[in-house]
Amino acid sequence: MNRIPHLEVIGITGIPEITGGESLGSLIADAAQNQDTPLRNGDVLVVTQKIVSKAERRLFDLSDIEPSPLAVNFARETQKDPRLVELVLRESRSVVRMDSERGIIISETRHGFVCANAGIDNSNVPGDDIVCLLPEDSDRSARAIRDEIKHITDADLAIVISDTFGRAWRDGHANVAIGVAGMNPVKDYRGTLDVNGVVLKVTTIAAADELAAAAELVTAKAIQVPVALIRGYEYERMEDATTAPLIRERSKDMFR
């Protein structure tokens, strides 16, 4: 019999409410230990963006914002908070779609991610005027968590920071990777032969995005499970990994 490919996706519970300044790596390692799933070499940890942003104090008080005329106009047409619209524009490198009928802003964030509202949201954030921004550099955040866990537990693992994005063409959101550390975020099949000796056409798989999606199945929204451990997935180790290979270059993108 062939080897049976098998992986587990395990929610990490018992992580305390994050308020800012915490060392996430140490909290995650402790929580994993406490639920009898201590972290091991080769594990992938998928950490949801919200706790990373909160630990990095990326909350933003809308009262500090003076909206521009563009933001005021768009907000009026769409019944949105003009200060939030202004912040979305400020956090964007370019606007891909700004649709005042649907009240949607799809933009390219400073990191290069194309998503709604520059990734800013106000769920699970305390205070009416407080919103949460993406981490400043989510690959750096991922590296920091990885290094900390290695320091504490000696386990060499990969980190994926995930966020929930909408997609073109398909309804429903899905989790994708906005930060990685320790693994090649892409599986490359270029040159691989199929069973008939034909070169495969689909060349690269966005493995980190698929890991983020798999993790969402146990972390879900609105429950206190902000981290998932994926065990049994064989990834390509990469010390200087970033999410850059997951972002299509603007000049090669037919949908901007």
Place this chain on the structure above:
Amino acid sequence: MNRIPHLEVIGITGIPEITGGESLGSLIADAAQNQDTPLRNGDVLVVTQKIVSKAERRLFDLSDIEPSPLAVNFARETQKDPRLVELVLRESRSVVRMDSERGIIISETRHGFVCANAGIDNSNVPGDDIVCLLPEDSDRSARAIRDEIKHITDADLAIVISDTFGRAWRDGHANVAIGVAGMNPVKDYRGTLDVNGVVLKVTTIAAADELAAAAELVTAKAIQVPVALIRGYEYERMEDATTAPLIRERSKDMFR
């Protein structure tokens, strides 16, 4: 301690080469039994498109095709097989992008999926002129597999048929659902409150797409594992499920 959310993704090995006319449900149930992971109530089976298409004899011989002038022109500019280009056009309900510089056709298939080449490909298919089409109705295919398995094993489970699609904005392909049976393909959070009592903004999660993505982590390309069993995922049972909720209506899509 909270309940620890936990799921397993298990490759189903030992499924024979599919040549056409097979009863997939029975082959999958046998293979699962033979590797000591018999199918159970509540399991999700993710079946890759290629074996479904092959079982349904959706192979197509390009020698039967007379390409149109549009196909001939596009093929000349892009060094493609004009017969394949013609078939892609015939299998499409509408063309979203047809880029002769990159040699890419993104279209809406008859099912409503937006993808490259109308989902047609020639990997893992015998013969130079033979290509593989998507199932005619992949929800129907999923229902047939589900019914068969229920009949044989008495297990009530959900089926996802997956295919590998490119995405807008992000590089790398990922697996998504092109057929479902037995489960609501979408998780709906509308009206759900966060920890602070605020209504969540992200309203729906494309659960079936995330299951397809998770399965890809064990099925992968070019290996003999065309099916994955996902155990431990709590889905909403739905007898008359289809992939329709995963497809954005054209009138609501800003990227067509």
